[in-house]
Amino acid sequence: MQPAIAIRSIPSGPVPDRRGAGNNVVRVSNACSSCGLGAVCLPCGVGNEHIEAIEQLVYQRKRVKRGEFLYRSGDRFHALYTFRTGFFKSYMTSEDGRTHVTGFQMPGEILGLDGIEDERHSQDVVALEDAEVCVIEYAQLAQLSAKVPDLQRHLHRMMSREIVRDHGLMLLLGTMRADGRVAAFLLNLSQRFAARGYSASEFNLRMTREEIGSYLGLKLETVSRVLSRFQERGLIYAQNRAIRLLDLGKLKAETFDA
Amino acid sequence: MQPAIAIRSIPSGPVPDRRGAGNNVVRVSNACSSCGLGAVCLPCGVGNEHIEAIEQLVYQRKRVKRGEFLYRSGDRFHALYTFRTGFFKSYMTSEDGRTHVTGFQMPGEILGLDGIEDERHSQDVVALEDAEVCVIEYAQLAQLSAKVPDLQRHLHRMMSREIVRDHGLMLLLGTMRADGRVAAFLLNLSQRFAARGYSASEFNLRMTREEIGSYLGLKLETVSRVLSRFQERGLIYAQNRAIRLLDLGKLKAETFDA
């Protein structure tokens, strides 16, 4: 048995302004410019001269506690969401009740795109960690993006990114063995933590083995076994939710055909 | 051995205007209004008063012969595509050379959305059947959709639909057994043929067992075996590319947990 390690939990993001508070709707007027997520969030790629306009879009903040839903399948679509702090998972349920986790979302990533098609959401989105969510009314976003080409472009890009991401996941689900899937999953998390300024090699998982398995098309026991195997081989150190990546090269190699 | 059946191949769509021909660029000005794909294509959902504007977008037609690429991974993105006749497959290739078919496209469906993100296409798209493609310059589409809210809405909807479609496929790849996958695949094709006015129960596959397998995350032998099994049980009749669905109910039942 290896010694336990202490991995600091990811610190909370900056606390937003609370001026002009309504009842349960808190206005956060110039939030975006002080948010620190600029590089990964909506304003990214939009010129500074339009930041103000974007800030007007995010007219409402919402707190979603761990275990609560941001939205549910069948809910009427009216807004897109991003968030400063917290962690979400999204999942689909089929007619006959099978469920599949479609993604885990980190601060700055967009949620709600599944609802545009037919004005109803087709997934459930639940917080795995308390979250501060920025609500972007779709009607307003559409209106503004018609006036600000950069914003339109950015919105399209985000949707396209989601499509490309999904294709990547399909490739993983369609062609990789269990070891490759888990390795790819860990490397993906690592990269996304790094993009947010956290350690690329040490982090805490926010989800259970079962949720990982659902995401990767594996059973929870298989995920557990693969993690144990990686640990035996010295590729990672895993203690429950705490993960330390010890050999990124070998982990990457696992994603090749193996 | 059952007797061979003759399945009519899907008739070609209407032949577009060719007035105002350039060199290899053929202008097809009021193509959309006479195309017959309205219900499934770009103009769908956009008021008649704007049809003309949309027709201006499709300023170029392109012929892509069977086996030729519409675009390739890495190609610079500049346009979205739809088509009146033909059949395409799209696929991704990973760093280490594994490939995965991400979709089979029928007339009226949109191609190219994967390229918006970083101005490069991330997939290869190849014709499985000679095709007449409508090229929609992205810059123009973006410009027009800023002026025509219905068009903007419709564009967003198409991207969202692609996202939702991909999630459905992920669910299939992540949770279904071989029989369920193949059944779901056949039913999906059936539905899409029906939406285009063709028989829902009799059609010719345009793709090989290997391509089906790549799409479904199975090997070609497995696809072949499942089809044989379905045939023995009287769910379908399959003779090479010709498919006849004999029991939609039982086929649907295959997609439930089995």
Next chain:
DNA sequence: CGACCTTTTGAACGTATTCAACCGATGTGG
């Protein structure tokens, strides 16, 4: 008409799943 590609089918194999037991951490109520 001939070469090549696609499809089918069989048999052996390997990988992930299933079922089950156990452990440890977390949280609740007495």
Next chain:
DNA sequence: CCACATCGGTTGAATACGTTCAAAAGGTCG
């Protein structure tokens, strides 16, 4: 504060499913 219940995670053994390897037949296209 401790006892207990619950949940999440690990591990083992047997099983089931899809893959791999191989051979042969049937189609298709130049």
